[in-house]
Amino acid sequence: MARSKSPRARGTGAATQRERALGPRSNGPATGDGEQPLRIIPLGGVGEIGKNMYVIEYGDDIVVIDCGLMFPDEEMFGIDLVVPDVAYLRERRDKVRAFLITHAHEDHVGGLPYVLPEFPGVPVYASTLARGLLGIKVKEHKLTSNPLLPLDPGDEQPIGPFTAVPFRISHSIPDAMGIALRTPIGTIVHTGDFKFDHTPVDGILSDFAVLARLGEEGVLCLMSDSTRAESPGYTPSERTVGEAFKEIIEPLDGRVIIATFASNIARVQQVLDAAATFDRKVSVVGRSMEQNFRIATDLGYLRYDADRIIPKDRISETDPGRLVVATTGSQGEPMAGLARMANRDHRFVEIQPGDTVVVSASPIPGNEEYVARTIDNLFKAGANVIYHAIRHAHVSGHASQEELKLMLNLTRPKHFMPIHGEFRMQVQHGRLAIETGVAPENVFIIENGSPRPAGAGRLRVRRWPVSRRRR
Ligand SMILES: [Zn+2]
Ligand SMILES: [Zn+2]
Numbered sequence: 001m002a003r004s005k006s007p008r009a010r011g012t013g014a015a016t017q018r019e020r021a022l023g024p025r026s027n028g029p030a031t032g033d034g035e036q037p038l039r040i041i042p043l044g045g046v047g048e049i050g051k052n053m054y055v056i057e058y059g060d061d062i063v064v065i066d067c068g069l070m071f072p073d074e075e076m077f078g079i080d081l082v083v084p085d086v087a088y089l090r091e092r093r094d095k096v097r098a099f100l101i102t103h104a105h106e107d108h109v110g111g112l113p114y115v116l117p118e119f120p121g122v123p124v125y126a127s128t129l130a131r132g133l134l135g136i137k138v139k140e141h142k143l144t145s146n147p148l149l150p151l152d153p154g155d156e157q158p159i160g161p162f163t164a165v166p167f168r169i170s171h172s173i174p175d176a177m178g179i180a181l182r183t184p185i186g187t188i189v190h191t192g193d194f195k196f197d198h199t200p201v202d203g204i205l206s207d208f209a210v211l212a213r214l215g216e217e218g219v220l221c222l223m224s225d226s227t228r229a230e231s232p233g234y235t236p237s238e239r240t241v242g243e244a245f246k247e248i249i250e251p252l253d254g255r256v257i258i259a260t261f262a263s264n265i266a267r268v269q270q271v272l273d274a275a276a277t278f279d280r281k282v283s284v285v286g287r288s289m290e291q292n293f294r295i296a297t298d299l300g301y302l303r304y305d306a307d308r309i310i311p312k313d314r315i316s317e318t319d320p321g322r323l324v325v326a327t328t329g330s331q332g333e334p335m336a337g338l339a340r341m342a343n344r345d346h347r348f349v350e351i352q353p354g355d356t357v358v359v360s361a362s363p364i365p366g367n368e369e370y371v372a373r374t375i376d377n378l379f380k381a382g383a384n385v386i387y388h389a390i391r392h393a394h395v396s397g398h399a400s401q402e403e404l405k406l407m408l409n410l411t412r413p414k415h416f417m418p419i420h421g422e423f424r425m426q427v428q429h430g431r432l433a434i435e436t437g438v439a440p441e442n443v444f445i446i447e448n449g450s451p452r453p454a455g456a457g458r459l460r461v462r463r464w465p466v467s468r469r470r471r
Contacts, residue, residue, distance in 0.1 A: 165181070197235075
């Protein structure tokens, strides 16, 4: 099954000299034993949180993992969203064989509507829920020229000289995957966004067995989520949020409004479960959350009694003590549900004294101001607000240091590339890799657009050295 028993030894001799001279951007000749160089090129997602897009190139074939977007920060006046610079792909259009999607968060799929039109006919592979959610984008942006094909955990999908082997991973959206990509010179493991949740809400665990088997076979390069590489310990289970919801709701006799990410289906499930415990009805409010709720229900990713749900136009006539409203806007987005309710600008929900609002999210860096203003306005309107600074009704979907080390120890990669993080997070993650035994010269802290060729174990790349953590 394995293409290579273990990562290949470092090359020596004339070929090495010649390739060194060619430099990292060269499409140089095949390496000494007839192999092409393998290149990993992040077009987005390193040195930043957002617009993830990783190109993997071998000879005349390219696959792309994820195609995200990023929302602009405050200095980028007049810009609505930021997508990766795909010049590198545009110049190699005929080589692009497939887009592989790890999960349906916007920082992984949001760029597709802007990028796919340049690559007509190239298929997009995604898991069942991701395909369901992508269906909305396909319809809205008329992306019908790119087939949307199934790629679910347990599949093995050959694509040119590659084989994609997706595996199950826990994250803040169901059906999230990592992808192992077998290449002619060794296996690359891309973790996707992950944490190791041992009691996930949907009961489906990360696939430890596949990760261990990949480690056993030999992993040439691990590309792993660095979002929480600065956080010691473990990220708590998503299930702890459900307990918090129940503790918050139990003593209340007024209305409860819970704001979270529209895509966090597990969180919405826990709102439904907590409401059921206290026999409250649930109303789902907010365009993206309503869409996701419908699709997740249709595909069987949400479980609830149909009579638990009440339509939003019946909120005003429902006994406040018997109601929970799930809504969007946990990042203070001005046009989303929560901010409009706070500004008394919402058609169906007007905040009133006696309401309790739970902001079930932490502000993403850059959004703190919006979140703070929204919370202020909710208090002014008479609500009690439970938010990150007061009490945790939220956990991250990303792995902390001990989980990151477990990923490294399971896969035992020869080379390591921390991805999905700002520079300092990549550095911290690189240090964890060194602590678990990856050779310091094999840890690659790289920036968007730097190609990282790996030919017969040789790697040449513009990069920053990682120093061991000082104790
Ligand atoms: Zn994600
Ligand atoms: Zn992400």
